[in-house]
Amino acid sequence: MSEALLAYPWQSDYWQTLNALQDQDRLPHAILLSGPEGIGKYRFAKAFAAYLLCEQPQAAMACGKCQSCLWCKDRQHPDFKALEPPEGKRQIAVDQVRELQSFAVQRAHREDGKKIVLIHPAESMNTNAANALLKTLEEPAEQTLLLLVSHASSRLLPTIRSRCLQYAMKVPDPAVSEAWLQKTITDSADLHRLMQESSGRPLTALALFESGGLERFKEYDQALAAMLTGKTHAVAVAETFAEHEPTAVLSWWVRRLQLLITRLVGADAEIPVPWDRLKGLDPAAIFPRLDTAQQSLAQLQRGAALNKRLLFEGILLDWQQFCHNNA
């Protein structure tokens, strides 16, 4: 598998900051790149690793041609180790972290070269793995850089966070994201809607496009509209939703609640379901529902086995009642 060795266009400020540290030989032993999913933190980390390992960097980037870059592209660099949940698993296990100890004592392939460990996503380390990593952080190996990528850094042990140099990466400027999407998606696509449905996160927007997500969202909106206008019942809608990938349905639901709150507090947001049934709702009463939906989504993403039909019935019956009481 060949991989891109360059960061995304919206990441140049972060790149320059880290590169300046590298130039001054002030890179710390561990760097934590945090921020929402879908903005390219992982690719940034891989690109920076490739740059540090490159034998002849050009314009402060990996050259893409040397032996080291070829190894990086093939994910075979002897001085690079990625810690990720194994295929089909949701967690990074303690054994994977323990393997770092032997990696850390190996000599780097290149004289005075660095060795790099990329942990992604760092919050997928279970408690034992996190504690084992803490030991590594307390006794950092010479010339080894740990790059932690996290979509939910608040779930990391505070003692891990405090031992890393932290970079909070933000959702990029919409104009930059949209220009990038335009170039990346060559088909005609509703970029504005893709961006809106993805909370401005360009890689999420791309994934949504590639999976036909906008069409799916439309289908869910229609089902919700039918429920809100009394044409169908929550239980029937829940049954339909249970046939779909639950994270897709919950992502949609989270996005709908976010849009609704935005609109109810007076900001601009397009609500794709009957607004007249929703405009009387109290945004303060929606926040706890949003929290619950986000927690369920996070549980599913961690591999928890939830009963889909019960989950959606719970959400939709509550919502039906909530709208009815506030109509």
Ligand SMILES: [Zn+2]
């Ligand atoms: Zn190179």
